[in-house]
Amino acid sequence: MPSSRGVSVFPLSLVLAATAGLALGLGAFAFDYAKGSSYLGNDPRTCANCHVMEGHYAGWLAGTHHAVATCNDCHTPAAFVPKYWVKATNGYHHSMAFTMGGYPDAIKARPESAKVVEDNCRRCHAAVVEDIAHGGDVSCVRCHRNVGHIR
Numbered sequence: 001m002p003s004s005r006g007v008s009v010f011p012l013s014l015v016l017a018a019t020a021g022l023a024l025g026l027g028a029f030a031f032d033y034a035k036g037s038s039y040l041g042n043d044p045r046t047c048a049n050c051h052v053m054e055g056h057y058a059g060w061l062a063g064t065h066h067a068v069a070t071c072n073d074c075h076t077p078a079a080f081v082p083k084y085w086v087k088a089t090n091g092y093h094h095s096m097a098f099t100m101g102g103y104p105d106a107i108k109a110r111p112e113s114a115k116v117v118e119d120n121c122r123r124c125h126a127a128v129v130e131d132i133a134h135g136g137d138v139s140c141v142r143c144h145r146n147v148g149h150i151r
Helices: 010-033 036-040 046-047 053-061 071-075 082-102 111-124
Strands: none
Touching: 010 036, 036 046, 036 071, 046 071, 071 082, 071 111, 082 111
């Protein structure tokens, strides 16, 4: 198909279509290889998809919270949109760290993630912490860091 300048645009269209197809194919392969659909649910075994998290999963299984809370109950907000936003951003950071390396042996929550955990502690245990939390700089996790994951 000639363009207005007499140059065929067919090869450019073919290159763009092949590039888009390659990108979609690689994206679909990466999503399937990383068990991407499992992250849309609430199964705690999903967190152990990556071997780095196996110890955390085992710690959760051995802890008391496994009977009443899943990973998402502590590590994501309860509301639908914020929950999946946090899942997406955490997934991005996890995939970058685990693919590129350079993460510490003792994984530490980013400040945003620590805030989500703290908010969920206070939400689930509101009747207990209501009077304590008014003190300002109070952190549930600072004193109870082994509650969710026995270490």
